[in-house]
Amino acid sequence: MGNCCRLRTAIGHAGSKWCGYPGLRAHNHPTFPISQRSRRTQVIRFHRAKFPVEGKETNRKNTEPRILQKSEEEQAFIGNEADYPQNPINAFHLLYRIQRDWPKAHSNIKCDSCELDHSAKDFDLSYHAVQKQFLGLPSTIDVQGAADSVLRLWNVYKFDLKDFFDGIISDTKTKPLSAEEILYIARRAETNDDLYEAYHWLKELYRRYKNGEYSKSDVTIGTVAKALAGVYDKNGMPWKSLELLEEFKSDPKFSRHIDYYTTRSETKKQDSGNPLFKRLIRSPAGRKHHLTYESLCRGEIKVLNYGVGGMYEPHQDPLGYRIWEAPMPSDQDQCKGSGDRIATWMFYLSDVKIGGATVFPLIKARVRAEKGAAAFWYNFKRNGDQDYDTQHAGCPVLLGSKWVSNKWIREEGQMLRRRCGLNMDDIDTMYSNDLQVQWLS
Numbered sequence: 001m002g003n004c005c006r007l008r009t010a011i012g013h014a015g016s017k018w019c020g021y022p023g024l025r026a027h028n029h030p031t032f033p034i035s036q037r038s039r040r041t042q043v044i045r046f047h048r049a050k051f052p053v054e055g056k057e058t059n060r061k062n063t064e065p066r067i068l069q070k071s072e073e074e075q076a077f078i079g080n081e082a083d084y085p086q087n088p089i090n091a092f093h094l095l096y097r098i099q100r101d102w103p104k105a106h107s108n109i110k111c112d113s114c115e116l117d118h119s120a121k122d123f124d125l126s127y128h129a130v131q132k133q134f135l136g137l138p139s140t141i142d143v144q145g146a147a148d149s150v151l152r153l154w155n156v157y158k159f160d161l162k163d164f165f166d167g168i169i170s171d172t173k174t175k176p177l178s179a180e181e182i183l184y185i186a187r188r189a190e191t192n193d194d195l196y197e198a199y200h201w202l203k204e205l206y207r208r209y210k211n212g213e214y215s216k217s218d219v220t221i222g223t224v225a226k227a228l229a230g231v232y233d234k235n236g237m238p239w240k241s242l243e244l245l246e247e248f249k250s251d252p253k254f255s256r257h258i259d260y261y262t263t264r265s266e267t268k269k270q271d272s273g274n275p276l277f278k279r280l281i282r283s284p285a286g287r288k289h290h291l292t293y294e295s296l297c298r299g300e301i302k303v304l305n306y307g308v309g310g311m312y313e314p315h316q317d318p319l320g321y322r323i324w325e326a327p328m329p330s331d332q333d334q335c336k337g338s339g340d341r342i343a344t345w346m347f348y349l350s351d352v353k354i355g356g357a358t359v360f361p362l363i364k365a366r367v368r369a370e371k372g373a374a375a376f377w378y379n380f381k382r383n384g385d386q387d388y389d390t391q392h393a394g395c396p397v398l399l400g401s402k403w404v405s406n407k408w409i410r411e412e413g414q415m416l417r418r419r420c421g422l423n424m425d426d427i428d429t430m431y432s433n434d435l436q437v438q439w440l441s
């Protein structure tokens, strides 16, 4: 590592003062900002090997347009090849793209029965040359190294973050960082416990999303909001995390999926004398209150369709991994690390002629499947233990078709919303619309 990087480690944020920006230009920087192994790869003309964008249709029939498009865009910024990877943003683009997209593009052009056209051959040759000369393509470690370097440079030289995102360093301009790349780098900062950096990067990224930028990105605003909220939490600012969540949630663009829930009409309570009523009540009021319970993790929503005979065996919704445990590979990507399913929303999207109710055998209750209705319950007691009484099942559909949607609310970010109870076994009521609950004796 060059002097600046050592300085930064030793003196933290004062690094910019010692190394001096903008006097020191990016292309004069004494350190090539990626790991040794990747540094060697810069001499190979990775960036020149075009993906096969022209030629016989058969050669690229499976090639993802997104990959091709990226490559073409990038060509426009390459300019002088030798200088290209000396810009830290380019070095990052290059490694990120090669490590993630090349293997995918390569497997796409390979097809036993088809002939490779000129550009496909060029790409194939480069691919093999790189593999041979450097014993494989750059690895994730290289991409992480490039991300760390970008962060380090940004931190030491205090570039304007907006410019940096736009590919501007001093008086050089290159291809802007994509939302996906920014998120990757910010997450890297978080992993390295550089929460200051992670916070600034995510905050600016989120601001841009709200301005309508990156609308074509594969990364959703929800993913960015969640990442930012996570960093607030880690920085000891859970209230900021909740504030962000509120703001995000109140925007109608992002809460579409719960809209249909409010269409159901309300009727007055019945059966309040029933002791089991304490456990599962028909309360439209519950709706409003618990909608505010939306999780930071917006990914885990599921839609199910049951045909005749379709059913769901008795089960508990929790997955068995808690917020303090390492994420499980089986967890869905967007919700990874968000903890267990603290609560469940069940939305009924269709009427079922006969059958298809959701039953709760341990509390002896049944919720009828009726379009526009919903049920809500907590899967954990207030003391944090699983509430096994929430066991439930989807009855077989006898006549008709049943559509339901589940929205599971995860543990993350709920600490101020669901507090401990005063008694060891405190539980919460379950809610459903008035008409649908039936009591079983």
Ligand SMILES: O=C(O)CCC(=O)C(=O)O
Pocket (backbone or CB within 6 Å): 304, 312, 317, 356, 357, 358, 359, 392, 393, 394, 395, 404, 406
């Ligand atoms: O379809 C139902 O009624 C129950 C579905 C369910 O419990 C689930 O998807 O977890």
Ligand SMILES: [Fe+2]
Pocket (backbone or CB within 6 Å): 315, 316, 317, 392
């Ligand atoms: Fe379930």
